[in-house]
Amino acid sequence: MDKVLIDTDVLLDFFFDRKPFSKFSTEILNLCEENKLSGFTTPVIISNVYYLLRKTAKHDIIIEKIKQLLNIIEVIKMDKNAVINALNSNFKDFEDALQNFSAIDNGNVSIILTRNIKDFKTSELAIFTPETYLKGKASA
Numbered sequence: 001m002d003k004v005l006i007d008t009d010v011l012l013d014f015f016f017d018r019k020p021f022s023k024f025s026t027e028i029l030n031l032c033e034e035n036k037l038s039g040f041t042t043p044v045i046i047s048n049v050y051y052l053l054r055k056t057a058k059h060d061i062i063i064e065k066i067k068q069l070l071n072i073i074e075v076i077k078m079d080k081n082a083v084i085n086a087l088n089s090n091f092k093d094f095e096d097a098l099q100n101f102s103a104i105d106n107g108n109v110s111i112i113l114t115r116n117i118k119d120f121k122t123s124e125l126a127i128f129t130p131e132t133y134l135k136g137k138a139s140a
Contacts, residue, residue, distance in 0.1 A: 001035075001037065001038055002110065002111055003038040004039055004040065004110075004112065005102075005113065006028065006029075006039050006040065007112060007114035007116065008045045009114060010024075010113050011041070028113060032073050038074070042099055050062055050066060078102040082104075089101070091119065091120075093119045096116065100123045111127070113133055115130075117129060
């Protein structure tokens with residue numbers, strides 16, 4: 001079973017139903033719920049999702065949605081090592097570097113699912129959009 005880090009934009013596509021991307025993010029989360037895919041996120045991603053959802057909904061509603069999300073995906077550790085590696089990396093976006101090195105440090109995650117492919121070009125992990133990932137699985 002693939003173990004994937006699900007980036008902020010993918011979760012926001014789902015929560016905000018951003019067409020046409022929400023179709024693919026929904027499929028990814030459904031695979032996680034069906035235990036056909038192991039999904040992971042980081043504390044920073046959860047914080048970003050909360051912050052952006054808070055602009056459109058009440059705290060209690062958002063907290064409930066995040067709890068539901070955490071019933072189907074796991075949160076990986078983000079520690080000093082990930083921060084140091086991110087600071088010393090060639091990533092142009094520090095936040096993406098944090099996600100990347102937290103996934104690497106986890107030791108199990110081999111794929112990052114994001115629509116922001118270009119910012120992960122220096123990653124040693126496989127980087128896919130949800131759409132590309134799903135198409136690859138369908139043809140496998």
